[in-house]
Amino acid sequence: MSFSAFCSGLTGFTFAKYERAKKETFSMIKDDRFYAFIIAGASTSRSRVRRISIHPKLLKCFAALMVMLLSAAVYGVYSLAQQARHLRMARENNRLREENEQQRRQLDTLKNRVDAVEDASRRLVEMSGLERQVGPEARSAGGPRLPLKAATIDAVEQTARQLERELSLYEAALRERAALPSFWPVQGEISDVFGGRRDPFGGGTSEFHSGQDIVAPWGTPVAAAGDGEVSFAGSQGGYGSVVIVEHGGGLSTRYAHLSKIRVTAGERVGRGRQIGDVGSTGRSTGPHLHYEVRLNDTAVDPRHYLP
Secondary structure (H helix, E strand, O other): OOHHHHHHHHHHHHHHHHHHHHHHHHHHHHOOOEEEEEEEOOOOOOOEEEEEEEOHHHHHHHHHHHHHHHHHHHHHHHHHHHHHHHHHHHHHHHHHHHHHHHHHHHHHHHHHHHHHHHHHHHHHHHHHOOOOOOOHHHHOOOOOOOOOOHHHHHHHHHHHHHHHHHHHHHHHHHHHHHHOOOOOOOOOEEEEOOEEEEOOOOOOOEEEEOOEEEEOOOOOEEEOOOOEEEEEEEEOHHHOEEEEEEEEOOEEEEEEOEEEEOOOOOOEEOOOOEEEEEEOOOOOOOOEEEEEEEEOOEEEOHHHOOO
């Protein structure tokens, strides 16, 4: 076959196929189905057109299915995002709860420390012998309401520590002061002072008086002049019934001629605590208290300590 004859046959074949496809396209327009054409380009003799038809309802169902799948995917992504957000919020809430719980514990600790400071201040007031000037009206409070922050708690805690240190030092100073025999053991008239005096039993001689005598009625309460520990409580020569209190640092006091002793050896006594009653036991001419102050067992003038 010549080349011109081949071209002529191919043109006729292509035109025939074109006419056939044209007819099918017109028939497809009349039909209510959608057609897709696939031209298989194999050998020239076997080339033909294949038609695939898809019903519009099926296409709509497929589109609806795709929309549903897409919506489900979008909803799934949104749900995952919401769950992640909820998890973040839950973690944040847990963190805030832990911080609030920690702050609450710190506040409870601070409250306990403040209560301890108040108790210590009351003890210091009692030790100092002063009356509290703060009445119920002093508890009035006010001011703007500000949120409590960790920095505020730290500042309050630092202030509390400083106040506790100062109170501790002040309490130690007051304890030392309370141990000094600076409290009058009994109220009355001073008959004899520390130093030389005439013998009260006559004879015209002089003697050294190691304390001071305070005249008071029989049975008048005798109080400790300072905090300390009773080292002796009993009868001792010319002192008669006597109580000796050690105050520390080599300082001691003696309360002699008592009619009754109300403490025992080894007992701790506070300043102002009753330790006996005025009497006239031992070397005495009448009811009075012989009061001594000794430093390293050497008698010193009590007036150096008494107000």
